Amino acid sequence: MSIHHALARAAERLSLTSPTPRLDAELLMAAACGLSRDCLLLDPPDEPSPPEFEQLVERRKAGEPVAYLTGRRGFWTIELEVGPGALIPRPDSETLIVAAVEHFAGRPGPQRILDLGTGPGTLLLAALDEWPAATGIGVDCSSAALTYARRNAARLGFGDRVELLEGDWTRGIDERFDLVLANPPYVAADAALGAGVAEYEPHEALFAGRDGLDNYWALAPELGRLLSLGGLAAIEIGFDQAETAGALFRQAGLSPRPAQDLAGHPRALLIRFS
Numbered sequence: 001m002s003i004h005h006a007l008a009r010a011a012e013r014l015s016l017t018s019p020t021p022r023l024d025a026e027l028l029m030a031a032a033c034g035l036s037r038d039c040l041l042l043d044p045p046d047e048p049s050p051p052e053f054e055q056l057v058e059r060r061k062a063g064e065p066v067a068y069l070t071g072r073r074g075f076w077t078i079e080l081e082v083g084p085g086a087l088i089p090r091p092d093s094e095t096l097i098v099a100a101v102e103h104f105a106g107r108p109g110p111q112r113i114l115d116l117g118t119g120p121g122t123l124l125l126a127a128l129d130e131w132p133a134a135t136g137i138g139v140d141c142s143s144a145a146l147t148y149a150r151r152n153a154a155r156l157g158f159g160d161r162v163e164l165l166e167g168d169w170t171r172g173i174d175e176r177f178d179l180v181l182a183n184p185p186y187v188a189a190d191a192a193l194g195a196g197v198a199e200y201e202p203h204e205a206l207f208a209g210r211d212g213l214d215n216y217w218a219l220a221p222e223l224g225r226l227l228s229l230g231g232l233a234a235i236e237i238g239f240d241q242a243e244t245a246g247a248l249f250r251q252a253g254l255s256p257r258p259a260q261d262l263a264g265h266p267r268a269l270l271i272r273f274s
């Protein structure tokens, strides 16, 4: 079967289970052909559809995330290698990078960056791509996630600018940073998630106790000792947590300000240290 026909047929099959069937089919075909999606669409190979494509479509139909099937996910200006054990980067988290870019606009960029709960290196590596003179530390409690972070740092050429530590949030970190980024787990234990999320993505990257606030309790009292003068902490929150999480940071003596995502939902708390 030609690539053109295989794509059309796969999109039809995936429309039963995926909200983005054509996009999924194109990403899976690109991976099966060893091409970028742009190359596939602009200059499709004049060859039959590769047999791996059918297997990928079947797995996608059963609910496996596209990023785990292709092993790749774009975030901000970089592409990250991802797989089971590492949270798939979400566009919502780019709100933190946007806020940091705005904070440092017109002044020297951050020199030292800390990413708490770095996963596959998502926020730290995006920030290092944005500020080429910066170096940073990424912390995660998951050795599986850190394996991806190490590979991503090396593949992007940031190996000598990054330290990746397996640990519990800020424990053992005794330094001040110009930029502290954190996207901790914040889903309440009984919350319903989108199709495939809880089945495939690591629970330690998603859930945070009965009300989803456990990790903000842990992080809020630490930020004061970690931020440099003029620095910024950007902490991701659930779309309905601006009030509850904000109150925890205020209790720790900080003045958080919400930042909105492109849809206008508060998705981060920003804390400046001046």
Ligand SMILES: C[S@@+](CC[C@H](N)C(=O)[O-])C[C@H]1O[C@@H](n2cnc3c(N)ncnc32)[C@H](O)[C@@H]1O
Residues within 6 Å of the ligand: 087, 088, 089, 090, 093, 116, 117, 118, 119, 120, 121, 122, 123, 139, 140, 141, 142, 145, 167, 168, 169, 183, 184, 185, 186, 204, 205, 206
């Ligand atoms: C929501 S994911 C964020 C991943 C990545 N930073 C991103 O933005 O896509 C949260 C991450 O925090 C890590 N984590 C959970 N509890 C932790 C802890 N106590 N200390 C360090 N990392 C933790 C998880 O393993 C996971 O990688």
